[in-house]
Amino acid sequence: MATGRTHRPATRSRGIPEATVARLPLYLRALTALSERSVPTVSSEELAAAAGVNSAKLRKDFSYLGSYGTRGVGYDVEYLVYQISRELGLTQDWPVVIVGIGNLGAALANYGGFASRGFRVAALIDADPAMAGKPVAGMPVQHTDELEKIISDNGVSIGVIATPAGAAQQVCDRLVAAGVTSILNFAPTVLTVPDGVDVRKVDLSIELQILAFHEQRKAGEESSADSADDAEGTAPPAAAKPHRKGPDGDVPAVMPA
Amino acid sequence: MATGRTHRPATRSRGIPEATVARLPLYLRALTALSERSVPTVSSEELAAAAGVNSAKLRKDFSYLGSYGTRGVGYDVEYLVYQISRELGLTQDWPVVIVGIGNLGAALANYGGFASRGFRVAALIDADPAMAGKPVAGMPVQHTDELEKIISDNGVSIGVIATPAGAAQQVCDRLVAAGVTSILNFAPTVLTVPDGVDVRKVDLSIELQILAFHEQRKAGEESSADSADDAEGTAPPAAAKPHRKGPDGDVPAVMPA
DNA sequence: ATTTGTGAACTAGTTCACAGCA
DNA sequence: TGCTGTGAACTAGTTCACAAAT
Numbered sequence: 001m002a003t004g005r006t007h008r009p010a011t012r013s014r015g016i017p018e019a020t021v022a023r024l025p026l027y028l029r030a031l032t033a034l035s036e037r038s039v040p041t042v043s044s045e046e047l048a049a050a051a052g053v054n055s056a057k058l059r060k061d062f063s064y065l066g067s068y069g070t071r072g073v074g075y076d077v078e079y080l081v082y083q084i085s086r087e088l089g090l091t092q093d094w095p096v097v098i099v100g101i102g103n104l105g106a107a108l109a110n111y112g113g114f115a116s117r118g119f120r121v122a123a124l125i126d127a128d129p130a131m132a133g134k135p136v137a138g139m140p141v142q143h144t145d146e147l148e149k150i151i152s153d154n155g156v157s158i159g160v161i162a163t164p165a166g167a168a169q170q171v172c173d174r175l176v177a178a179g180v181t182s183i184l185n186f187a188p189t190v191l192t193v194p195d196g197v198d199v200r201k202v203d204l205s206i207e208l209q210i211l212a213f214h215e216q217r218k219a220g221e222e223s224s225a226d227s228a229d230d231a232e233g234t235a236p237p238a239a240a241k242p243h244r245k246g247p248d249g250d251v252p253a254v255m256p257a
Numbered sequence: 258m259a260t261g262r263t264h265r266p267a268t269r270s271r272g273i274p275e276a277t278v279a280r281l282p283l284y285l286r287a288l289t290a291l292s293e294r295s296v297p298t299v300s301s302e303e304l305a306a307a308a309g310v311n312s313a314k315l316r317k318d319f320s321y322l323g324s325y326g327t328r329g330v331g332y333d334v335e336y337l338v339y340q341i342s343r344e345l346g347l348t349q350d351w352p353v354v355i356v357g358i359g360n361l362g363a364a365l366a367n368y369g370g371f372a373s374r375g376f377r378v379a380a381l382i383d384a385d386p387a388m389a390g391k392p393v394a395g396m397p398v399q400h401t402d403e404l405e406k407i408i409s410d411n412g413v414s415i416g417v418i419a420t421p422a423g424a425a426q427q428v429c430d431r432l433v434a435a436g437v438t439s440i441l442n443f444a445p446t447v448l449t450v451p452d453g454v455d456v457r458k459v460d461l462s463i464e465l466q467i468l469a470f471h472e473q474r475k476a477g478e479e480s481s482a483d484s485a486d487d488a489e490g491t492a493p494p495a496a497a498k499p500h501r502k503g504p505d506g507d508v509p510a511v512m513p514a
Numbered sequence: 515a516t517t518t519g520t521g522a523a524c525t526a527g528t529t530c531a532c533a534g535c536a
Numbered sequence: 537t538g539c540t541g542t543g544a545a546c547t548a549g550t551t552c553a554c555a556a557a558t
Contacts, residue, residue: 019549025466029445043517052447055517056551063519071518071557088466089473096465103364110360113445113462118469157472158465181475182468184461188286188370190309198471200464204441205370207457208353208415209282209345211439212375214455215414216346218438276527300539312539313529320541328540329536 016087020061026051027058028084028117034077043074085118095122095154097180099171100163101131101141104186108162109137122154127167144171151178158182165189172199273344277318283308284315285341285374291334300331342375352379352411354437356428357420358388358398361443365419366394379411384424401428408435415439422446429456 030050034042044062048055062068062075068083069075085091096114098105101124108114109124124141126132132143142150150156159175161168161183168187175183176197185191185201193199287307291299301319305312319325319332325340326332342348353371355362358381365371366381381398383389389400399407407413416432418425418440425444432440433454442448442458450456 017549021470022463022467024470025460025463026447028466029462030447045517050447052449054551056553057549059517059519060550067519069518072516073558074517087470089469090466092473094465094469094472103360103367107360107364108461111461114465117462117466119462119465158468182472184464184468190283190287190307192309196475198468200468202459202461202464203282204365204368204459205286205374205376206279206282207441207459208351208371208376209285209347209374210279211415211441211455211457212346212351213278213281213344215351215439216349218453274527301541302539311529313531314527316540317528317542324541326540327536328534329538331539 016064020064021088023051023053023057023061024084024088026053027061028081028088028090031077031081031084035081039077041070041074041076044069047075090118092118094119094158095156096120096158096160097123097125097147097150097154097156097175098160098162099125099144099147099175100161100167100187101126101136102162102164105160105162106136108160108186109139119158122156123150125150127163144174147171147174148178151175151180156180158184160184160186161191162186273321277321278345280308280310280314280318281341281345283310284318285338285345285347288334288338288341292338296334298327298331298333301326304332345375347375349375351376351415352413353377353415353417354380354382354404354407354411354413354432355417355419356382356401356404356432357418357424357444358383358393359419359421362417362419363393365417365443366396376415379413380407382407384420401431404428404431405435408432408437413437415441417441417443418448419443 027047030047031042033050034047042050044055044059048058051058059069062080065083065087068080082091096119098108098121101109105124105126109121114121121137121139123146124136124139125144125147126141127144129143131141134141151159157180159172159180159182161171161175163171165187168185168189169191172183172185172191172193176193181196182198183191183193183200185199186203188203188205191199191201284304287304288299290307291304299307301312301316305315308315316326319337322340322344325337339348353376355365355378358366362381362383366378371378378394378396380403381393381396382401382404383398384401386400388398391398408416414437416429416437416439418428418432420428422444423446425442425446426448429440429442429448429450433450438453439455440448440450440457442456443460445460445462448456448458
């Protein structure tokens with residue numbers, strides 16, 4: 001570490017905030033639905049409701065793209081669909097490979113929404129020789145040996161990793177070496193990649209744990225006093241710490257107010 | 258809307274920032290791995306590297322939980338595993354139901370990491386009568402009619418929705434009515450829930466679109482000048498806008514510097 | 515009369531840098 | 537000496553509230 005910028009400001013792109021980028025697909029989905037119902041225009045209020053955000057945020061987000069609305073009227077649905085699609089790079093086709101065709105990989109391969117917007121499954125790859133040639137989602141699974149060839153032949157720049165955790169880093173390294181620069185990781189492990197490669201992770205277990213945290217808080221609010229160390233059921237690891245200081249000093253687990 | 262606080266400060270819990278909560282599972286995973294290798298202590302630097310964050314952030318995160326480290330030494334692995342588990346509510350068991358046993362639902366049901374940490378699949382539920390009774394991941398699929406009974410009999414408070422988008426809101430409503438207060442949504446749709454219910458979403462298509470955005474930017478940086486409107490291949494919707502103002506006024510798509 | 519687009523104010527999250535403790 | 541814990545400085549993101557446009 002310690003090499004100047006450890007973190008890289010996450011492709012702040014042409015000044016469009018990352019948080020905004022993350023919401024554009026949401027807007028696009030809502031707009032597409034409106035478009036299918038032939039709705040010609042929407043107000044920021046309506047669209048925001050459909051996308052599950054508030055209207056000020058939506059307007060601010062759109063303001064980063066340009067002035068695509070009409071005051072007193074709203075936004076032209078078709079026009080906005082096109083603008084956002086273009087901004088997201090969905091007016092071109094992105095071939096992707098899915099590596100690891102287990103339960104999850106197969107589910108992803110079958111997922112329709114994949115192809116719907118600019119993405120095309122170029123290949124399904126698995127390390128198990130027994131899988132090779134077997135059709136999944138109407139496509140023959142190919143063996144990992146072919147990985148590099150598949151990537152370069154198809155100009156793949158986006159890879160989806162759905163392997164077991166143990167294989168993920170290795171697969172990732174091969175994908176990157178072969179030219180992939182964006183990775184969507186479903187394996188429950190932290191991937192290390194060189195600068196310039198983007199990784200996004202999807203992790204069921206993490207999401208559940210975050211929910212459990214909040215769930216626990218809800219439960220605690222109801223009963224409040226009692227059961228504050230009910231959770232100790234699993235027994236704290238014996239010995240261990242000499243002293244510990246709780247979040248607010250040394251007050252017992254029961255909160256003051 | 259317009260009722261005082263529109264947004265609710267997202268369960269800011271006992272003051273632990275949401276961003277920190279989202280990282281605790283990451284730390285926990287790294288710590289569990291160390292624990293299995295019988296490593297007794299870690300420094301913030303080492304643990305941060307394993308979790309893929311920087312050490313200042315990790316220390317700050319831990320500081321919200323309390324002072325669990327020892328200066329000059331580091332953190333006791335076992336002790337920290339316990340503290341974080343407790344904080345996340347993983348010292349108790351959370352029964353969850355999975356609704357929608359298609360490709361994805363089956364993949365989730367089979368996902369091992371599920372049970373590993375505090376979560377237990379209490380039931381698999383599907384609307385298709387043909388699925389009823391069929392074993393998936395060693396468990397018989399139950400029909401949607403049983404949903405309410407299953408929830409209350411098992412005291413389920415966390416539900417996973419893996420249905421098609423069209424069914425998601427309806428399933429969500431039933432889950433909530435039956436007592437579920439945390440939902441993990443895999444369906445590509447925005448769920449509306451009453452106050453006090455948490456929803457987290459996992460959306461393949463959104464993740465890919467975010468990657469595509471950055472990918473496009475990378476490509477643009479290389480060639481720079483040329484192909485600025487190469488993306489227009491899909492043709493902009495005819496008619497539409499009278500005037501439009503690009504992000505920086507009216508400059509053509511070629512960037513100045 | 516409406517509804518956008520956006521500075522300004524605010525809130526959350528990150529990083530710095532170093533005092534304090536083992 | 538080494539490493540945690542944390543105020544202080546900074547950066548990113550959200551919300552407010554209203555001027556500008558149609």
